[in-house]
Amino acid sequence: MVVLVSAAAITWAATSAPRDDAEASSAPRYVPAETVTSLPVPDITQSPAAEDPCALPEFTAALAAGDDPAAIAAVGGGEAFRAAVAAGSLSCVGLSDPGHVWVVVNKHRPLDPIDVWPPDLVVPDRVSNLVAAGLRPAAAASLTAMADAVRAAGAGDIGIASAFRSYGSQQATYGRHAAERGVAGADAVSARPGYSEHQSGLGVDVVPCGNGCGTLDDVAGSPQGAWLVEHAWEFGWIVRYEEGRTDVTGYLPEPWHLRYIGPELARAYHDGGWHTLEEFFGLDAAPDYRD
Numbered sequence: 283m284v285v286l287v288s289a290a291a292i293t294w295a296a297t298s299a300p301r302d303d304a305e306a307s308s309a310p311r312y313v314p315a316e317t318v319t320s321l322p323v324p325d326i327t328q329s330p331a332a333e334d335p336c337a338l339p340e341f342t343a344a345l346a347a348g349d350d351p352a353a354i355a356a357v358g359g360g361e362a363f364r365a366a367v368a369a370g371s372l373s374c375v376g377l378s379d380p381g382h383v384w385v386v387v388n389k390h391r392p393l394d395p396i397d398v399w400p401p402d403l404v405v406p407d408r409v410s411n412l413v414a415a416g417l418r419p420a421a422a423a424s425l426t427a428m429a430d431a432v433r434a435a436g437a438g439d440i441g442i443a444s445a446f447r448s449y450g451s452q453q454a455t456y457g458r459h460a461a462e463r464g465v466a467g468a469d470a471v472s473a474r475p476g477y478s479e480h481q482s483g484l485g486v487d488v489v490p491c492g493n494g495c496g497t498l499d500d501v502a503g504s505p506q507g508a509w510l511v512e513h514a515w516e517f518g519w520i521v522r523y524e525e526g527r528t529d530v531t532g533y534l535p536e537p538w539h540l541r542y543i544g545p546e547l548a549r550a551y552h553d554g555g556w557h558t559l560e561e562f563f564g565l566d567a568a569p570d571y572r573d
Contacts, residue, residue, distance in 0.1 A: 334371070335356070335357045335366055335371070335372055335374075336372060338356055338357075340352070340356040341353055341357060342374070345374065345375070348381060348382075350382055350383045350384070350420075351544060351545075351546060354544070355546070357372070359546060360547045360549050360550035360551075361553070361554065363546070363547065363550075364547065364550050364551075364562060364563065367384070367563050367564070368562075368564030369564070377391070377563060378391060378394045380393050380398050380400070380481075380482045380484075381400075383420070383484065383518075383543050383544040383547065384563075386560070386565060387473075387478065387479045387482060388531065388532065388568035389469075389473075389477060389532045389568040389569070389571045389572075390566065390568040390571075390572060391477075391568065392477050393476055393477070393478075393481055393482060396449065396475075397449040397476065398449075398481060398482070399449075400446070400482070400483040402418060402419055402483075403416030403417060403418065403422075403446055404417065404418075404419050404422045405422065406423075406425045406426045406429070406442070407426045408426050408430065409429045409441065409442055410440075410441030410442065410491050410495055411441065411442045411445075412441055412442060412443055412495060413442065415442060415444060415445035415446050416446050416483070417446060417483050417484070417486060417542070418482075418483040418484055418542070420518075420544065421483065421484050421486070421542035424518045424519065424542060424545075425442075425486060425517075425519075425542075427517055428513075428517040428519065431513065431516075431517070432506055432509055432510075435509060435513075436505075437505040437506050437509040438490055438492050438504070438505055438506050439490070439491040439492060439506070440488045440489065440491060440506050440510075441488065441495040442486055442487070442488060443488065443489045443497075443498060443538070444486070444487040445480065445487075446483045447478060447480040449476060449481060450475075452473065452474075452475040452476070452478045452480065453475045455472055456468055456472045456474055456475060459472040469532070469571065470528075470532075470533065470534050471534055474571065477571075479522065479539075479541055484541060484542045484543075485522070485539065485541050485542070486539075486540050487536075487539050487540075488506070488510070488540060489501060489538065490504040490505070490506040490507065491506075498536075498538040501537045501538040502537045507538075510540070511537075514540060514548075515548040515549065515551060516545070516548075517545065517548075518542055518544045518545040518548045519540045519541065519542055519543075519548060520540065520541055520543060520552075520559075521536075521540060522539050522540065522541040522559070523535055523536040523539055524557050524558070526557075527557050527558050528569065529567060529569050530558045530560050530561065530567040530568070531558055531560065531567075532568050532569045541559070543559070550562075
């Protein structure tokens with residue numbers, strides 16, 4: 283039998299074989315405490331497996347109703363939703379449905395259907411709209427609130443250079459770039475028809491405005507652009523195509539191109555230090571088209 287002795291249990295006494303009366307009280311000796319012959323075994327109870335989010339009635343009801351904020355809340359919030367999607371444990375959630383704010387559109391993931399036209403587009407209030415283009419209702423309301431906040435912060439105004447673009451409009455836009463730059467050059471700066479976030483009604487190109495509005499190329503060096511980098515996520519928007527991420531997104535940096543993903547997911551995106559939706563949801567990089 284192995285005898286375990288606790289080091290902390292060893293006590294010392296001031297006694298030893300006496301040489302004289304003065305030394306008898308100063309010479310130390312140790313006396314072992316009671317020996318321990320067994321150790322307690324912890325009682326470990328296994329935690330039950332987490333419930334499948336797709337089986338939660340509140341989640342499936344919100345999903346069916348198209349209530350994205352309620353669906354995300356039912357899973358546990360933006361980060362919980364992101365992690366579940368990335369782990370593949372939200373089998374009832376597709377990232378190709380343009381009816382939801384979590385849709386991912388890139389060179390590997392066309393819209394479904396490819397010629398989708400959102401039925402509920404509205405023009406944002408109190409935002410200079412150079413093209414009279416609309417957005418999905420939640421995105422439009424949020425853009426209005428964000429434009430008000432930019433103005434209130436003293437950073438100037440923002441205007442819309444492009445918002446929703448139909449499949450046909452994107453054909454014309456892409457065709458113009460292809461004529462000027464060739465196909466490879468066009469693919470670096472413009473989406474092919476059916477592969478554009480603008481067609482989802484959740485993407486917008488903004489420009490700085492004051493006494494008139496500037497161009498897309500003016501955003502990066504403007505107070506408005508700096509404000510958007512720091513605060514757009516607070517309103518549910520992200521800068522979709524950042525510098526240094528072309529190998530993932532397939533596009534050159536576009537500081538003017540904002541994508542609406544809703545405040546819950548945008549907070550998780552910001553707090554997690556993410557820079558692309560592909561990485562955010564655990565998807566493969568999409569630097570090139572597959573055809």
